Amino acid sequence: MNVPKNTEPLKKHCENHEKCMQMIQAVLDGSATEQEIISFKANMGVCLPCIEGHDLQKSIKEALQQKIEKKCCPESTLSNIRQKLGIASALLVFAAVQITIFKVLLES
Numbered sequence: 784m785n786v787p788k789n790t791e792p793l794k795k796h797c798e799n800h801e802k803c804m805q806m807i808q809a810v811l812d813g814s815a816t817e818q819e820i821i822s823f824k825a826n827m828g829v830c831l832p833c834i835e836g837h838d839l840q841k842s843i844k845e846a847l848q849q850k851i852e853k854k855c856c857p858e859s860t861l862s863n864i865r866q867k868l869g870i871a872s873a874l875l876v877f878a879a880v881q882i883t884i885f886k887v888l889l890e891s
């Protein structure tokens with residue numbers, strides 16, 4: 784993803800992760816305010832949990848979208864998500880709702 788231009792290391796812990804994830808969700812949904820988009824962009828260069836969280840949310844959204852369009856999920860997409868899920872659980876970015884969505888996605 785985005786590689787920060789400065790040499791500061793990425794944050795490994797997000798002190799405000801719940802808020803960050805809500806912001807990321809809003810940005811992906813297209814319902815984010817201008818202010819949210821600005822802080823989202825600033826955050827995406829510095830905060831590793833947020834970068835991972837964003838990637839994951841995006842993959843799920845895309846996979847879900849393909850399902851809605853009745854295109855079959857390519858196996859590569861699913862294994863990609865499974866892989867990211869592992870990272871996500873390690874980072875505790877996964878909300879219960881999203882796990883439910885994911886289960887539906889895999890089972891149906």
Ligand SMILES: [Zn+2]
Pocket residue numbers: 797798799800803826830832833
């Ligand atoms: Zn963050």
